[in-house]
Amino acid sequence: MSAADEGRSLGQLVASATAEMSALVHDEIALAKAELRQDVKRGALGSGAAIGAGVLLLFSLPVLSFAAAYGIHNLGLGLAWSFLIVGGAYILLALLLLAWAGLKFKKIKKSQGAQKSIASAKESAAVLSNVKPHPRASEDGAKESPALEHVTRSSV
Numbered sequence: 001m002s003a004a005d006e007g008r009s010l011g012q013l014v015a016s017a018t019a020e021m022s023a024l025v026h027d028e029i030a031l032a033k034a035e036l037r038q039d040v041k042r043g044a045l046g047s048g049a050a051i052g053a054g055v056l057l058l059f060s061l062p063v064l065s066f067a068a069a070y071g072i073h074n075l076g077l078g079l080a081w082s083f084l085i086v087g088g089a090y091i092l093l094a095l096l097l098l099a100w101a102g103l104k105f106k107k108i109k110k111s112q113g114a115q116k117s118i119a120s121a122k123e124s125a126a127v128l129s130n131v132k133p134h135p136r137a138s139e140d141g142a143k144e145s146p147a148l149e150h151v152t153r154s155s156v
Helices: 010-074 079-110 113-129 146-155
Strands: none
16 A cells, blocks of 8 residues: 555545546547547558459459450451450359359358357347346245246256
């Protein structure tokens, strides 16, 4: 204890500790809010940059498609066949991506972990909704816990 604390009563020390703890909690909450705000700002800037990159990539697709078609045309094929080859390549790529997405969606449907978790949470909520927090005194004066009675009756 410090020299300033020796003249204070136990109640004053507890009140002081409680006030300091409250201030500490408020400061921790303020720090968490500031850190969260900074993370959101970084996320927004990163998302903006990713969207900009996506737009530029989308704009480059027609240019690259024309370049590929004219490159194939320079190999000796007709211009129409060159464009058909490039278009077919895009269709093939889209079908491959669609098949890959279908495989990923099938894995989601087969996973029942989330459904089991939801069922378990509902069961826990049903059990806890019947539990009373304080034990009651029985007729013979002994205390009995309605929570224990409910649990033992439901598990038998």
